[in-house]
Amino acid sequence: MRNILITGGAGFIGSHLVRLMVNKYPGYKIINLDKLTYAGNLANLKDIEKRENYTFIKGDICDFDHVKSIFETMKIDGVIHLAAESHVDRSIKDPFSFAMTNVVGTLSLLQAARTSWDGNYEGKMFYHVSTDEVYGSLSDNTTLFTESTRYEPHSPYSASKASSDHFVRAFHDTYGLPVIISNCSNNYGSFQFPEKLIPLFINNIRHNKPLPVYGKGENIRDWLFVEDHAAAIDLLFHKGKVGETYNIGGFNEWKNIDLIKLMIRIVDRQLGRKEGTSDYLITYVTDRAGHDLRYAIDSTKLHKEFGWEPSLQFEEGLEKTVQWYLNNQEWLDNVTSGDYQKYYEDMYNRQ
Numbered sequence: 023m024r025n026i027l028i029t030g031g032a033g034f035i036g037s038h039l040v041r042l043m044v045n046k047y048p049g050y051k052i053i054n055l056d057k058l059t060y061a062g063n064l065a066n067l068k069d070i071e072k073r074e075n076y077t078f079i080k081g082d083i084c085d086f087d088h089v090k091s092i093f094e095t096m097k098i099d100g101v102i103h104l105a106a107e108s109h110v111d112r113s114i115k116d117p118f119s120f121a122m123t124n125v126v127g128t129l130s131l132l133q134a135a136r137t138s139w140d141g142n143y144e145g146k147m148f149y150h151v152s153t154d155e156v157y158g159s160l161s162d163n164t165t166l167f168t169e170s171t172r173y174e175p176h177s178p179y180s181a182s183k184a185s186s187d188h189f190v191r192a193f194h195d196t197y198g199l200p201v202i203i204s205n206c207s208n209n210y211g212s213f214q215f216p217e218k219l220i221p222l223f224i225n226n227i228r229h230n231k232p233l234p235v236y237g238k239g240e241n242i243r244d245w246l247f248v249e250d251h252a253a254a255i256d257l258l259f260h261k262g263k264v265g266e267t268y269n270i271g272g273f274n275e276w277k278n279i280d281l282i283k284l285m286i287r288i289v290d291r292q293l294g295r296k297e298g299t300s301d302y303l304i305t306y307v308t309d310r311a312g313h314d315l316r317y318a319i320d321s322t323k324l325h326k327e328f329g330w331e332p333s334l335q336f337e338e339g340l341e342k343t344v345q346w347y348l349n350n351q352e353w354l355d356n357v358t359s360g361d362y363q364k365y366y367e368d369m370y371n372r373q
């Protein structure tokens with residue numbers, strides 16, 4: 023039996039990871055600690071919410087006393103930490119909340135793990151989920167981020183994630199805490215809050231709303247199907263080497279504008295429109311401040327050590343993703359209106 027604390031399990035990637043772990047490891051206890059911010063929704067986990075090996079706790083990772091009591095009462099022996107403020111645009115408007123959750127919240131978890139485990143690290147693991155954005159921006163079209171690329175974050179979001187990575191490493195180096203960090207590229211798939219590019223644009227194309235493209239749409243991102251990210255985390259959590267960093271990515275770079283045109287073709291086709299009908303919705307807007315030009319991740323280490331590869335080709339994953347959002351309009355409406363949030367708030371207040 024292992025008692026695994028997953029933070030941010032009601033969010034996009036977290037919900038996929040919780041689902042995977044609950045289904046794959048009936049002998050584990052999966053404890054999901056989430057504050058349920060605008061980005062977290064228990065509706066993402068409806069299919070597994072009643073499973074015996076799953077527990078949800080509403081709470082803030084910055085609340086050290088609460089986190090510490092969870093470690094002690096639930097006898098936590100593994101942490102997979104995903105809870106974060108995750109949207110770059112929001113970090114530009116409100117950097118403080120990013121420093122609070124991403125830096126102080128991570129520190130609170132590290133300190134709770136260290137003081138609860140108290141040097142007895144046998145069978146313990148603190149796994150920190152980070153991003154490729156900590157590496158900054160690539161100025162040419164050939165270089166890739168490797169695990170030894172120097173950190174050079176540009177946005178308040180990436181600066182806060184970089185800082186949290188440094189704290190995780192410091193706890194390993196200073197106290198011997200068993201840690202693993204993974205830095206992943208952009209994820210796509212079901213249950214992503216529709217402020218992010220792919221779900222936002224699928225929804226806008228469906229409703230004939232403008233598609234705001236930053237600058238000329240020249241920025242390049244590497245995309246990975248969210249279930250592949252969850253599978254890589256599961257693999258590394260169990261088999262990764264303590265103290266190591268692993269990059270996770272799909273060797274799948276897309277210029278934003280090309281990705282948007284591909285999405286338009288897929289959505290138009292799935293809606294029974296002539297492909298390209300919705301091209302007119304593309305609207306170029308002023309570029310995001312400090313917008314990194316290119317992210318591209320080298321995941322050779324993960325592939326060489328464990329034979330890990332993404333399970334889906336991008337076009338296939340995108341077809342599936344478009345289909346999911348088109349079939350789940352109610353989910354989209356409810357997460358944006360806050361209805362699910364209210365439903366679960368009421369439920370927890372009644373208990």
Ligand SMILES: NC(=O)c1ccc[n+]([C@@H]2O[C@H](COP(=O)([O-])OP(=O)(O)OC[C@H]3O[C@@H](n4cnc5c(N)ncnc54)[C@H](O)[C@@H]3O)[C@@H](O)[C@H]2O)c1
Nearest residue numbers: 030032033034035057058059061062082083105106208209
């Ligand atoms: N989405 C991506 O493309 C991507 C890529 C690489 C790494 N990551 C990292 O993966 C993690 C998850 O990303 P995501 O896209 O699923 O994010 P998300 O915004 O969808 O979910 C974040 C979750 O954390 C919860 N949360 C926020 N603040 C909290 C707090 N103080 N206490 C407890 N819970 C809190 C939210 O309620 C939400 O459920 C983040 O750490 C992010 O930096 C994301």
